[in-house]
Amino acid sequence: MAQKGYDFFISEPNSGEEKTCRLCNSRCKSTRNVFGPTGFVSAMANKFTYHDEFVCPDTDEPWHEKALQLAIAIDDTPSKRLADLMRADLQDILDEHLRRPQP
Ligand SMILES: [Zn+2]
Numbered sequence: 680m681a682q683k684g685y686d687f688f689i690s691e692p693n694s695g696e697e698k699t700c701r702l703c704n705s706r707c708k709s710t711r712n713v714f715g716p717t718g719f720v721s722a723m724a725n726k727f728t729y730h731d732e733f734v735c736p737d738t739d740e741p742w743h744e745k746a747l748q749l750a751i752a753i754d755d756t757p758s759k760r761l762a763d764l765m766r767a768d769l770q771d772i773l774d775e776h777l778r779r780p781q782p
Contacts, residue, residue: 682747686735689717693731700735702746702769703777707733742776 681687698707716722737743749769
């Protein structure tokens with residue numbers, strides 16, 4: 680499940696923007712001019728707007744899900760030492776799975 684701000688982004692419709700995944704640094708797949716809710720709250724409220732959506736191509740991969748959970752935990756923990764440990768774990772996952780050359 681993609682998480683807004685990490686591997687899922689929203690911008691103004693037809694902005695021409697490019698986004699890169701905060702986790703694995705891949706270029707996100709973009710869908711221009713989507714008509715729909717831009718988040719959980721607007722989905723609940725049936726508030727539909729035009730926007731561009733960006734999602735990491737690897738978002739459904741199990742390793743990517745694990746990386747996402749680590750990244751969220753790193754942002755949440757008040758402990759610098761814990762964060763450092765989890766950052767090392769995150770780096771391991773990325774090293775293992777990011778073999779494709781970056782453009
Ligand atoms: Zn990614």
